Amino acid sequence: MIKKLICIECPKGCVLSVETEEGKVIAVSGNECPKGARYATSEIENPLRVLTTTVLARGLCVKMVPVKTDRPIPKDSLSEAMTAIKRIRLQKSVRVGEVVLEDLLGLGIRVIATRDVLSEE
């Protein structure tokens, strides 16, 4: 079976032709770089997304602190992950890359800050 996908790895948006057999990818064409082939395989067999959102700050110089998952997570768990991340209240200063949640949904994924928030109110 041939499936058409649009690669999301970079702004180019290559149109990929993906040949699958029993849910497995056997050939990819239309990609201008190796990332496209990796994306196609993952997208068919186990679609993943990096989740970016914000968490509430308390007593810091900003109201919200932007965060992301340190690796892509299964697309199906995005909403559940949002619920877990919404429970976080950040009360201490953080640096870019610092972990704000250690093990998201038991996936072994960390949620990290994407902005320095150094000063308190």
Place this chain on the structure above:
Amino acid sequence: MVERDLVIVGGGPAGMAAALAAHEAGITDILLFERDQHLGGILNQCVHTGFGLGYFHEVLTGPEYADRFAKKIRETPEIEVSLKSFVVHLTRDKELTFLKPGLLERVKARALIMATGCRERTREMVHIAGTRPAGIFSAGLAQKLINIEGLLPGRRVVIVGSGDIGLIMARRFFLEGAEVKAVIEIRKESRGLLRNIVQCLDDFNTPFYTSHKVAKIYGRDRVEKVKVVKVDDRLNEIPGEAFEIECDTVLISVGLIPENELIEMAGLAIDKKTNRPVSAELNKTAIDGLFVCGNAFQVYDIADSVSRDSEIAGRLAAEYLRGVS
């Protein structure tokens, strides 16, 4: 009046890249104005990924991308950053008047780079009929409310136009638990990047109507519904093809326009249609030593391109200063 070698207006991706490039080219007296209380400009509210692939060869979020430049600037004592500083007047001789909490001051720039970015086109510019209730936001304003202020502007959303910010906000509203009823694009194809159609609409089964327009907004105090009509190739309404969508929020994502009121005040010609400075060459203007870069010069799709081209403005300013000294 105090005179500075190089003054830069705007501490977003354009201004920061221009400042660092000018410093690298040998300029040691740089004053950078930013109206917000942090450097970074619009990048601070762009919490999604997709930045940095061109410039840093890695995928970053907006705040991370801004942080890379802001840190370098803080490590460069020759670049003085003036936050909460809003330039309100500019003359042909490159004299600037700026506001800072408790201050109204003037400074003369030997060379000047305007990196003032762009703003969003509004509902008024696309002529949507109807009432003027609460619940109508530009996509970027909604982004600021959610990502910076922590406020959710609505629960049932229709997005007018498929610019990248609108698409990004479709995903953001969905993830925040709102219902994105539809994205309505008047043209035959999306205005935004294809990958944003995939990861911001298709991922969440959000309805996307091309060749449609929102013809009317209904609601007394708050938005209640919109009327959507199908349009033909010449963007004219096709009779009998209208339907309504109930919603409490309308986001407008119909493009960006460069912000160039200050250089216009200084006497430079502005293209009335695009709001770009009239210019034959990248970043240059008809005033010697006055440069415009980033989204103020032309609206870019990608922040990485803004950084790259704004570095050229930094080098042009350095070249100019060497020439006149």
